[in-house]
Amino acid sequence: MAQNKTKKLAVAALLVAVAVAGSLLSVPVLGSRCAPVQHMVNIISAVALGPFWGLVIAFCASLLRNLFGLGSLMAFPGSMIGALCCGLMYKFTKKLLPTCVAEALGTGILGGLAAYPVAKLLMGLNPETMTVYIIPFLISTVAGSILAYVILKIILRSGALPTFNADERKK
Numbered sequence: 213m214a215q216n217k218t219k220k221l222a223v224a225a226l227l228v229a230v231a232v233a234g235s236l237l238s239v240p241v242l243g244s245r246c247a248p249v250q251h252m253v254n255i256i257s258a259v260a261l262g263p264f265w266g267l268v269i270a271f272c273a274s275l276l277r278n279l280f281g282l283g284s285l286m287a288f289p290g291s292m293i294g295a296l297c298c299g300l301m302y303k304f305t306k307k308l309l310p311t312c313v314a315e316a317l318g319t320g321i322l323g324g325l326a327a328y329p330v331a332k333l334l335m336g337l338n339p340e341t342m343t344v345y346i347i348p349f350l351i352s353t354v355a356g357s358i359l360a361y362v363i364l365k366i367i368l369r370s371g372a373l374p375t376f377n378a379d380e381r382k383k
Contacts, residue, residue: 220261224269227253227260231273231291235282241351250287251356252363254295255315259308259364260373263299270295285334289326290349294319308364312357320350 234249250273257266270291277283297318302311324346331337331345339345367373 220265223260224257224265224272227257227269228272228276231269232276232280232282235273235277241355242347245348246352246355248352248356248359250291251294251315251319251353252360253356254291254319255298255312255357255360256364257295258299258302258311258315263296263303266295266299267292285330286327286345289330290319290323290345290353293323293326294353297322308361308368312361315360316350316353316357319353321346323353324349 231250231253234253235247237249238245238247240246250270253273254266254270257269261269271288274283274287274291277287278285294315295318298311298315301314302308305311325342327345327349328339328342331339364373
């Protein structure tokens with residue numbers, strides 16, 4: 213039991229590191245900065261570790277990105293809501309495609325809406341509308357969801373996931 217928790221903690225730490233390092237990678241798309249790595253990490257976390265761990269990983273990555281000056285406070289609602297949505301979807305369906313869609317909708321729509329009060333109240337910005345962050349969030353999360361889907365399909369076909377996630381071996 214303790215060994216299983218240690219493995220999960222090690223995988224979580226690795227995924228936090230990937231998310232933080234991956235925040236350095238971004239591509240300009242339609243006037244937005246597309247940074248898909250956090251969204252890819254959210255989905256991998258959901259499949260490998262579950263919703264609780266995904267939420268913790270998203271929080272830790274957002275916190276570190278802010279402490280290192282690599283992100284803004286809007287990283288918290290986007291990544292955490294998306295991680296929770298896709299984690300719960302995978303927990304209940306065990307299907308990859310709906311999990312990727314849940315990440316995209318959770319981060320893109322719900323996270324985009326939740327970013328408005330963060331920007332206005334905590335960052336002192338004056339966003340024009342409540343929906344101003346939805347399109348930029350959707351661009352990044354759709355790219356990250358596609359990336360995660362491809363990577364996880366390869367991992368699942370190879371049979372490597374059961375050694376990566378001890379809970380999956382029990383099923």
